[in-house]
């Protein structure tokens with residue numbers, strides 16, 4: 001009998017993502033040993049939560065869900081909804097983001113989507129449910145950020161940071177077995193804010209569905225997140241990459257090395273992305289084309305999408321670029337760090353380096369000759385969160401203004417805010433500071449200073465008028481930016497790697513009160529007031545250059561750092 005020689009579907013290798021695998025090699029013993037070493041190193045950074053902490057999170061999510069369901073019932077009664085509808089209204093909370101992926105570190109937030117019935121108004125969530133949450137004794141620092149691209153209530157519940165987004169289902173009730181992955185879920189949702197809120201969960205679920213081995217993916221992603229935090233390049237808000245972008249990048253590596261163990265995935269991550277030709281986008285899947293008239297990322301349709309430097313696309317309709325905020329400077333810094341990672345991984349493979357070298361913290365305070373110091377002060381606690389939130393959400397504007405400023409080749413914002421002055425003089429109130437390392441392509445002269453001050457002034461004017469127009473402004477609030485030389489920055493070197501994590505940013509204190517225009521020279525000190533280390537200016541550099549820029553390299557374009565191993569010469573801190 002004739003037997004077909006053609007391979008059947010089951011003979012074909014499974015393709016995860018848009019292309020076939022690069023290698024389907026199974027791990028060798030050496031790879032498994034490296035994975036064990038990687039895991040041990042990660043544990044020493046104390047990123048994993050223990051069982052008690054995990055159970056605490058689960059309890060908090062349950063409490064939130066029961067509060068939400070109670071609230072929906074109360075709303076039904078208030079709106080005189082028929083009793084039968086009230087009884088069946090349901091209500092569900094879907095955790096998403098890093099907590100749902102199972103890769104959250106200690107101190108990470110819980111992102112949760114609250115789904116309610118279509119007859120409610122979105123506004124009610126941000127007023128009435130907000131009030132209910134605020135009345136809970138466990139809740140602190142609650143804020144409704146209704147005007148955000150994805151409106152959110154942020155709060156701290158018994159010390160755990162929570163981000164709650166809200167979406168209305170065009171139905172009278174929210175069943176327990178609701179399937180949010182079906183694209184039809186967003187079909188009849190008219191409010192784009194609801195679609196974006198649904199998509200946080202849909203994207204997280206798709207990522208999990210699209211990787212061949214979830215366990216290996218999680219370990220590799222945890223390693224990449226730890227590395228990105230240690231290297232100060234973990235922040236979507238400040239123009240670096242946030243959790244979802246890193247997750248999509250790691251997931252893509254998992255797809256092309258489906259059998260690789262976690263250590264190999266990390267090594268390949270750096271290898272592939274050090275060679276990646278941006279702005280070719282990273283995608284996990286060809287997202288199904290739906291004709292629901294929702295805007296999605298597409299360079300053929302949207303002109304502005306063509307200018308994105310580092311597109312990392314979500315895998316659920318309507319697909320979005322998760323890294324819109326990446327700027328010329330952050331792009332250069334991200335590439336520099338990826339090349340540094342690649343160089344260290346090559347050494348790890350040759351047994352010349354240990355994993356801990358990959359996770360060494362950056363030398364941000366030694367790296368630049370000049371720093372822009374942004375300081376937001378306040379005298380009352382009442383609007384502190386809103387004020388700091390507003391300033392931080394707009395720092396990208398300052399960075400792009402600086403990037404456009406002629407003498408500036410690179411503006412490197414540190415992703416952590418530093419608690420500022422807590423002076424004995426109560427009138428001065430408190431403040432929060434951000435630092436931006438500057439690479440100048442000219443000598444720091446009066447003319448250069450004036451040039452910079454123009455950008456500073458434009459920025460502070462914009463923020464002050466935004467604060468006034470959005471009713472955030474309060475007596476005693478002020479904002480200043482000044483340029484400092486490195487020799488005027490005094491700080492305590494980081495003690496432990498973990499202290500640089502999101503839970504405990506390094507503390508700086510300004511002993512010299514700034515003048516309100518921020519034009520005077522100020523000094524920054526570590527809060528502990530233990531003897532601090534003062535760094536001498538490196539006179540050998542004629543113009544500003546980070547110490548690890550390749551010699552002769554001007555940092556004037558997106559590919560300026562695209563040379564391997566540039567950072568290996570940078571001084572390393574011991575932990």
Ligand SMILES: Nc1ncnc2c1ncn2[C@@H]1O[C@H](COP(=O)(O)OP(=O)(O)OP(=O)(O)O)[C@@H](O)[C@H]1O
Nearest residue numbers: 097098104108109111200203236242243244321322
């Ligand atoms: N820039 C973005 N574009 C699209 N979706 C985003 C973006 N930022 C956040 N999200 C969605 O919101 C979720 C939660 O974001 P969040 O910033 O809390 O990151 P995360 O992945 O949970 O990591 P982390 O551990 O830092 O909290 C993401 O997983 C993603 O689904």
Ligand SMILES: [Mg+2]
Nearest residue numbers: 097098109111
């Ligand atoms: Mg999160």
Ligand SMILES: [Mg+2]
Nearest residue numbers: 097109111163
């Ligand atoms: Mg979040």
